[in-house]
Amino acid sequence: MATNKNAFVRYKILDSCFRNFGKRYFIENLMEECNKALIDPSSNGISRRQIFDDILFMQSSQGWSIPLLKYREGKKVYYRYEDSTFSINNIPLNHLEIDQLKLAFNIVSQFKGMPQFDWVYELTSKLQQGVLLKDISPIMEFESNQYLQGIEHLGLLYNSIYHQRVLSIEYKSFTDISSKNIIIHPYYLKQFNNRWFLFGLNPENGKSDWNMALDRIINIKEIEDKYIINEEIDWSEYFEDIIGVTKNTNCEIEEIKLHFFGITGNYVVSKPLHGSQKAKWINNELLEVKLKLITNFELESLILSYGERVKVISPSHLVTAIYLRLKLANVAYSP
Structure with a gap:
């Protein structure tokens, strides 16, 4: 059984129909309800x-073992739960949902050192006490540095932006x-x-794009x-x-023209330096790249x-x- 996004949507819709005792849902009605919420409008419909396959899956032990009854009306059949209070949302996780949960935790757990994801590690510890995450092992990794100086400020700054709080930051740049x-x-907040x-308004100079590196922050109060809301940027x-x-x-903004030599040109084509990049091969060993940018220290680096x-x-x-x-x-x- 497919476990894609459309499938989960269909299961939720069918569950809603089956527990609605105020209406009789024949197979045509179930098709109509699912098609209303179809995620891929380019498909030919459900x-x-x-x-029928979805119903069989929901009735199976791999699904939710739903208590579904069939009521015949003439030559047609409509479907309804045995108990109107039953819902797939109210029962323990099945194998399908556990697999999805493992995948989600595997991905999110890569954001080590990110304060706003602390709840993930707390919940992971609880789940590992059971059976859900015992066999989980990393299969992918994002580039991150959990030991980065200043990352402990990230959660506070995130919340300050969200709740619109003014801050006094003790800061020491490399040149001070x-x-x-x-x-x-x-x-x-921007990672590079x-x-x-951190970007924000510095009332002293009136700049709304004043920025400071988190690793140079000493204290935040x-x-x-x-709070002055950003209406400029x-x-x-x-x-x-x-x-x-x-x-x-x-x-x-200027046009930057660069020449790359040899195999390096292939890397630059496959991984563009910037979204404005336009590239053409002068010959087999020379790639010409044009960028539309404001020059800065990062470009030089x-x-x-x-x-x-x-x-x-x-x-x-x-x-x-x-x-x-x-x-x-x-x-x-x-x-």
Whole structure:
């Protein structure tokens, strides 16, 4: 029996029909109700055979062993539970649901170190005391760093954004000699390169996209102040023109032209540097890539990560910036 999303929807709908003693549901009525909630509108609809298969599964021990009765009316048959209070929602988990639960826990458990998922580990411990999760073993892994400095602030910051609380954050950047307190109206959390960043309004300078790295936060304190709601920035679009989190307000979007050499071009084609990427092969050994971006430190770092396998063609200021950084690197390695 299929365990896809459509199947679960059908089981829920059939369950609702069977416990509705105010209406007689013949096979055509069951088909009609299931088709109303059809997830894939491109399909040809639910067939009679599918409904019969669903009923057999729900009656089986692999399903819910539902107490279903058939009532004949002339040449037709309608279906109804023996007890109107029965529902598949009110009985213990079956094998199908246990398998789905194992899969969900396997995936969510990969987010180690994320405070908002603490409930997962607490619930996992309880379930492991029974039989549900004893045989679960990881089969996939997300890139994460549970030992990342500052990740302990993530849950508090998330809740502060959700509940619209103003914060006073003691912060010390890499360039500061001492820490300082910054008032911020938190708006958004963004992960980049395995680091987390908080974006929000800093009333001192009026910037709504002020950002700070969580690993540089020393202390967070909620203060009594009126929260200013973000009405300026659409965060779903804010990062479209940059790589990373640094958006230089005095810079405009430019066309970045890069040349990648050899097999590196294949990697760049299969894993684009940015959503704006347009690529074409000049020859078998040379890939030309064009990007529409605002240049920033993260872009430079990405280019430098390809070493001798990439060359910046334009714009000229980016060519110069990369050249100078490579020159300094060469000096560092000189005898």
